[in-house]
Amino acid sequence: MNRKQRRAQETLLRKDDNEELSAKVAMFGKLPEECTACETVYDKNDKEMATTWNVVVREEDKDNPVRLYCPSCWSTAQEVITNFLKTMEEEDGS
Ligand SMILES: [Zn+2]
Numbered sequence: 001m002n003r004k005q006r007r008a009q010e011t012l013l014r015k016d017d018n019e020e021l022s023a024k025v026a027m028f029g030k031l032p033e034e035c036t037a038c039e040t041v042y043d044k045n046d047k048e049m050a051t052t053w054n055v056v057v058r059e060e061d062k063d064n065p066v067r068l069y070c071p072s073c074w075s076t077a078q079e080v081i082t083n084f085l086k087t088m089e090e091e092d093g094s
């Protein structure tokens with residue numbers, strides 16, 4: 001594995017780092033033009049959007065590897081995950 005590939009791999013592992021956004025997009029082609037969940041339009045020239053929106057890359061999905069989430073959909077997704085984990089813990093404890 002050369003240095004460039006290693007950097008690319010590190011980039012993929014740091015999913016919530018927005019500064020790596022452009023690197024990911026460069027690697028996988030295009031960034032969606034809207035939120036993957038609610039279809040709010042993403043303006044890539046908007047600095048606030050660039051720092052608050054989240055990109056998730058799913059390499060296994062060849063057709064649509066790059067997913068983009070607006071802040072509200074992202075927090076909803078985080079809540080779902082948190083609740084899910086909490087439920088798991090509760091079930092585990094009983
Ligand atoms: Zn959304």
